[in-house]
Amino acid sequence: MSVPRRTAVDYVEDVSPGSGTLPPRAWYASSDAKALSLNGEWLFRLSPAAGAEDDSFAREGFDAGGWGRIAVPGHWVLQGHGSPVYTNHRYPFPVDPPRVPTENPTGDHLRVFDLPPDWPDLGDGGAVLRFEGVESCARVWLNGTELGTFKGSRLPHEFAVGRLLRTAGNVLAVRVHQWSSGSYLEDQDQWWLPGVFRDVTLSHRPVDGVRDFFVHAGYDHRAGTGTLRVDSAVPGRVTVPALGVDVPTGEPVTVPAKPWSAEVPRLYDGVLATRGERVPLRIGFRTVEISDGLLKVNGRPVLLKGVNRHEWHPQRGRALDPATMREDVLLMKRHNINAVRTSHYPPHPLFLDLCDEYGLWVIDECDLETHGFAEAGWRDNPVDDDRWTPALLDRAARMVERDKNHPSVVLWSLGNEAGTGRGLTAMAEWIHGRDPSRPVHYEGDPDCRDTDVYTRMYAPHAEVERIGRGLDGGPRKRRRLPFLLCEYAHAMGNGPGGLADYQRLFESYERLQGGFVWEWIDHGIAHPELGYAYGGDFGEELHDGNFVCDGLLFPDRRPSPGLAEYGKVIEPVGIAGDGGNGTVRVTDKYDTADLSALAFSWSYQVDGETVASGPLPVPPLAPGESADVRLPAPPPDAPPGEAHWLVRAALAADAPWAARGHVVAWGQFPASRRTAPRVPATARPRTGDGVLALGPGTFDARTGALVAIGEVAVGGLRLDVWRAPTDNDEGAAWQSDPRCGPRWRAIGLHRMRHRLDGVECGEDALTVRTRVAPAGRELGLSAVYRWTSDGNRLRLAVRVVPEGDWTVPLPRLGIRFGLRTADRVRWFGGGPGEAYPDTRTAAAVGRWQAAVDDLQTPYVRPQENGARIDVRWAELGGLRVEGDPLFLLTARRWTTERLDAAAHRTDLVPGDTVWVNLDHAHHGIGSRSCGPGPLPRYHLRPEPAEFSFVFSPLPS
Template identity: 25%
Template sequence: MKRATTLFFVLTFYFFSFSQQVEFLPGDWENPAVFEKGQNVPHAFHIPYESVDNAIQNMPRKCENYQLLNGQWKFKWVETPQKVPKDFWKPDFDDTQWDEIKVPANWQMEGYGHPKFRNVAMSIENDPPNVPDYYNPTGCYKTKFTVPENWENKEVMLRFEGIKSASYIWVNGQQVGYNQGGFEPAEFNLASFIKKGENDLAVQVIRFSDGSYLENQDMWRLSGIFRDVKLYAQPKTFIHDHYVVTDFDENYKDATLTVETHIRNKLPEAKTGEIVVDVYDIEGRSILKDGSLQEDFEVDSMGNMKVQLSTLIVDPPQWSAEFPTLFTMLVQLKNTNGKVTEAFTQKIGFREVEYKDKILTVNGVPVKLNGVNSHMHHPEHGQAVPLETLKQDLLLMKQHNINCVRTCHYPPTPEYIALADELGMYIFDEVGDEAHNNINLSEKPEWTEMYRDRSRKLVYRDRNHPSVIVWSAGNESGSGQNINEVIKTGKAIDPSRPAWMYGGNTFYIPFEDVVGPRYWVPMDYKNLAQGKVLPANDMRASFMDEYLAATGNGLGGMDEYWEYIWKYPRLTGGAIWDWISPGINTPRWTLPDLSPQKIDGQIMGRPLFQQGVYGWGLEFSGHDDWVEFYRDPSLDITKQLTIDFWVKPSEIPQANVFIAKGKHGYGIQMDDAETLEFYVHGDKRISAKTKVDSGFYENWHHISGLYNGSSLQLFVDNKRVATTSYDGIISSTPFPLCIGREAESQDQGEHSGRMSRMVIDNVRVFNKAVNINNIEDEKEGLVLHLNFEEDEKDGDFYAVGLGGRTYGIIWPDRTVQPEINQIKRSGQPVKFEAIDIENGVLKVTNRHHFKNLNELEGFWQITVDGETSQRGFFVCDIPAGETGEITIDYRRPRIESTTECLLEVSFLLKENLNWAPKGHEIAWEQFAVPTDYYFVDEEEIKQKITASEDENYIRISGNDFKYTIDKKTGSFVSLKYKGTEYLEGGPEFMVWRAPIANDIDPWGSYMVGSSNKTPGRGRSIDNQLRTLGMRDLLPGVEEYELFQVNNNEVILKMDVFSNSSLDPARRKDQWFFSSAFERKEIWTFSADGSIHLEQEIIPHGPMPEMLQKVGLQFQLPKSFNSVQWYGRGPFENYPDRKTGAKVGLYHSTTDSMYVPYIIPQEYGNRSDVRWLKVHNEDGKGLMIEGNEPLNFSLHKYSTDNLSRAMYTYELEEAPNTILNVDYEVSGVGGTAIRQLQKYRVRPDVKKYSITIKPF
């Protein structure tokens, strides 16, 4: 039997805890030098079995040396560490009155404390390393575990896979250890603390610590014991760590397998033994041709040593994302008698990662990475994500050609990495450091060891997983020396992966091995690839760790990035921000509005009902509690205003908002701790302010703010305390009215610290100036009234917190969003090109890295207007990375001249795989094919048509129809066909669509220009349209001409101006030019009822940077709820996100076309539509086709409702069906990178035509 090379040495740098009681100090959690006490050195975890058979079966629940302590624990939540029950950690402490909590779980998801969403900002006052002493929620956990008899004389380890943020551990009343680092494992040796039989475990978890400043990720800020808690026993001489390296030869054929085992001896005498390593394939056959790897060892008393074994493996099957071949490595530790004292298995893969000559390679092959960033998030469980959900995520990714995950911005749960090994997913494994609000921490030496500790724990934990191909040194934590230390530390632990990168916003960081950039436009990315950005001697590959932020209806422009990624070797790919929308499933509690408007308030966060002035009041904790109202038009108050309420405020060192409609609207707040302010905003902010003393707080006060058109007046306890002259109007802002929040500034996760602290009662808002002495009896002008006496539960919704961002390409429940189809398409691993389409000759480029196309099934079909007329299969033998030709043997179609013929080719899975079923489509393309046309004679129209008019209307009539047109607006009043009304309004010319999530996000808003914008009117292009009055255009006919050509045709020529609506935010004495669109229209009515419209659109006056759309909106009867179209589909698509949708013939309904984005917005567009038919269940409807391909959407909600709603529960079905037929639609772009220039609809002179046919 061949012996492997073995290396022995004492690890002088290796430190182990010695199971002695540590000292807990009150300031531990505010001291950057203290981030662990009493912990074992990080290592790769394994379950220690006592037999080879059990180790190979690897069933942890049957392991005699392993316990999972998950389950119901006793739990006590308190507001600060100072309020922790005294001596709760003692075994005899009476916890019978405590609650029980599930472990693992985030306690916020179990109803304790307050979940908070932040991006850059901290959710506490920003003062590193200090954290608040007045509010630092602390969870006290207790449970018991039993030490079996066979654990006597063994080392017993307690391991927490995730516990956040700071935690103290006691066993049997003794101090065991301390930990910081929420997403990294913490392990403690309990050998000197435990006893036979039942043992007591107590854990104190503190929500905020100095470590929180390195956990400032863009996500929900949650805490608790939220990952597995493990207890396991090992012999006194045991394997502490193991490290597997597979190193291929220069031809990437044969591999040297090296296995390092780190042995520790806890006995007072030296110990000898043997390490035995075997490796088995999936069939259980050993791949070690010369038998097991074996080596004797002798380890000193209380000593440590490393045993290294290696051997050559001839031509092993390689691990890659395409072929995730895994082997089972069995490691045995035997004593001098040959008895197995410890055995475990580890899944390994033969895989080598290198970067050289500006290229990142896997097993010597340059790779392209179609990646996503992925948080650990679940709508019910927070960051304690169930295993089945983790697997579902990876399956969805694989099915949509995603082959890479960046684990933003912390180590994922260990099971996730194991699943990536199994299913085949490249992982950029990220260290859990983000100090986005304090990037200078990366330069401070007192924080260095905390940074390094997080690197150590991650790399030791995951370095044996083949799926991990690149380490990431964290995210947005600055670019100081501490980041360099993170990388140096990791490289020392794992030299097998030379590639480290860092997710910073600084592009050029010399100590990373893979450069960005992030959030560059495609052309800049191209310049990088062409050597125009970095020095010529910079050999680093490029990977965009974030490049498109997919928020709501977005992810436009992906093809433009992938054009360059496929073209240039240096460009490895990128990871989209991000995978999962961060909604938390939340009960919807409403407060009835007693005013005639019935604008019920939605309770956000977790405020509490307390004693008020007239009954119940609502208490806001300062921790993201507020009440929000639908953006109802009645709250867009622009003239007179009265706000009235009772409040008992608490003092906070920042603005304390009582009620507000944005910063540029109106509201009453504590501007600071000493100043009460009533404000309105016109061209500028106008305030009535008064000073308050300390006696103002913790007492009830009657507050009123009144604006009567000439002055602002502020009243406290019925006394006027401030007056300010003003005779302008109040700006109408698109931000919601809130109690306890000012939504314009306290938004998008940038708000640091606390929000409102108060108890409030009896809130009233009037759209007139009211005499406050008679306000209790006043009813006129009342638009809002809450008395807090009742609340109602009305279902659930996805809360997005103060952040309000809805990143993600799948919804929280794992339903996919339409954008995911574009990811699949842009990154598809096969390219088709037509060489000789008439003879069916195509060039096929196999962009797989390792897979031959003969492992897939080729399929083709010929479609005529979407209907399949021919189909077949083909075989394609093209190795990975190569190009070949195929010939599709189709018959030349003979079709009508008005139809379209396409050849569609695709590759499908030949067989079921562990991530998708047989027949799953991998890649596809469509080509127009030459045809033989024949012409069909048009039927002679025998009906007659007549035209008439009166003072108000024009009437066009035929045998089967009667159309009525309003002479003032140019819109149809009626469109009757065969006795049925087909139209309830329109067609209305529109350039406004409901703002998409990117429009309401400030990030990237600079990319749509700054002209024609008004502060407070929105954050993006929607601001320009509101400022110019284009949200609601006012049509008016300037002139018209009506004449009858013959008995079969009537022509109506109209010159219509769609004028800007009056902008109330502009002062009456301010001169400005109006905007308008002139529409020169020619309506041709035929005797068969068909209508042909030619339009020339001419813009006048100031114009926005771009138009959201140019088109027509039809109000159809509600029964017209079915649609058939020939164009792109079946799912939603937009001009910059359409190539993932095939051209075909599709059917849908109004309900099915709805896309439930978490924030309601524009949805459901279909691009490149040749024709569409909207109809009722009787088959009656309208057919519309254009002279060029159209866009259309069918909505069940009005555009106004979609524009105003911030939550899906605010949507109310319209009384009719809304059909949008758009000549042009701007793309959706991304959040950071908005619509690329080519996808913007410009306000230019345009000509269009469509034909409308009732049937």
């Protein structure tokens, strides 16, 4: 009886995880066994469908002379072969599990290699071929022999190949399909990018070499001791010279040791030696537990100040190099981030080495998401279908076995947005049995049946507070568990807002153990015409636009204002004072570290300039402790003006992640009151030749429009209420709460009309009355401009009264005008970066300056940006402007309307006018691109308002 030949469709659509691979094992970067990297240039051929080409390319003697070449690790769609596809959760192919389309792009890869001269004799042990990551399904041959197949894109797979190797001319052939049954398990809000995108390595496996091992390194905080046991598949010995350890594998030993934590990541170097191999160990002693309803490490509750991290590079996609991974970790540490959720798959293993070394708490997440099934009410969801359970267990095992020896990993996560079902229960049971030392996490389990922590996404502030107070109800088990926001504060475009309000809740209620901002980096793809491309820019049939650009870093890894805000909000030292009683309260907000590594300093500032400074002695407070520290007396020779104290906490010595002097926390508070500008109305209006003069101001006598201040031409000054909606204004389509952007457009706030109702020239003032309203609506704003002068300065007082039935907040409220020339801006107020009502924590009061072009924040999709908050005065284009009350300042070389119409940064072409906005107020930013909108206190309600500005020409 003949056995039918398996076709490409058979193994692509089979729900099993694959065939021919070795069992998963612990990962280690190096040993004294030989290894050969197969990264580099490979031959490549792309076919439009699975099975479109036969398997002859894997046979010996195949002529691939006409093939192209690509880099491995890499994605073929980022190297000129096909195009990437972005969807948030909709599958980009018909949902018919486990079937996938016949139109299934298939990449054939060839690599010819020789063994190095010092490779051990081929009869001395075996060899293992390892793939760290291939999307989404691979079939592998070596020297014409098929090794097997595998799925699980972000997981390692190995084949035993020793019997097939030759000293020279080895031919490795890999066929990769873009779609497979595994694609149904990998719907993870990211670009679909096929290819061999992680390392490929050939390793010699000596006789009696190390295979798998498990480092158990617990810490007893009461005794101050660590207990070490290393279980090994091959017996051997474990040595840790710094601790005097030399014991057989499997034998526990208790030693006086210092614990590992994210704040003090103490690692001990050791060696696991068998008869055939020596493997270096980096051991961190720590114990993770759920105790008293709290997540504790080494006996202390921890507050997670985290980010969700997809792997991303704007040119290379998910093919990251060690330098980029290190850059991520250093940026996190320098912005006070202490935790990472590896959304939504295990990262490159080197990243976890870096987390061990530099110190980050890690939620290691399985390569699993089936979010697209939500479109059909979770019908046919693989995680509740027993046929898929072996594939789910395979994914869980490959994550746990690979990463089990990393002290930074404190929670295992079953995956993300996969609904609920029997498969998840099986995964949780397996993980609990294999590694009871770590709790299990999963957000989509509201009853916490399979999890050890209660976790949610994007819960609004009020609900988070109810949970913190224990008023959330729900199953009894859930009420006894610690709470995490595994995703919150959606960092898409301008924002996220409300971070400080969340952090106050986390620090107020013990059960709330922090959260993870979504997400770390914008997934913009470098594009020669668009700058950075997002969903839809490659002609995708289905896509979710710029929803893929929702990070705290821009694609080129420049920190966004959102990251500066987050770093300030979560700083590990509290510094508070009012300047009135001469003291500052310092609080240690670390989980485990005292303040001995920090040096404190003070400075006394007048009108934004430092007039005196010095060191500030602060005791080495323990975690949670506070002290009131006395400030020096204000300098007696300080000039008059608005004064502030600024207290900084900086590294006292170089740290592995930042140099001495790096500021980790700061606090600023007033030492005197501000004096608002006063302009007595002593000048008299003068008319002639169709113009009206008032002090340094020139106006059109008929319309009352400002024409110039001194020699500076001013154009188009008028009330402005429109801003180019942010991603958070526009909101996600599935949000049930009203979204501001669409409502603003619906009533016409983007096309307001200005009607002149009267121009009154009095003895000491010019008054212009207007009504500002959208076409087709009865509502509007009455705006009265009253101009006065003392002969040298020009004061504008604006009074605004809403008319009609307003049901929406205003985007902004202020004035805008155009200047012909303005290259640089100086200001006294909040800075150095942008800030809005609910994103202002990182704005320090001072004197700042920048080029107009540098005031712009380069969001991938253009939107409202660049406001400087709490401005007292600003100088630009030959003018000085003072405000009462404090105002927000923006200046840009294009109008708000052009900013609103742009889809990419390259759409914004500078004009010959700089448009300046002086805003009395802005609506808050919030997080409604996927989370809650601004809190009510940040709403800009249409209410009567008065504000004023004083203009002065600057000396030429």
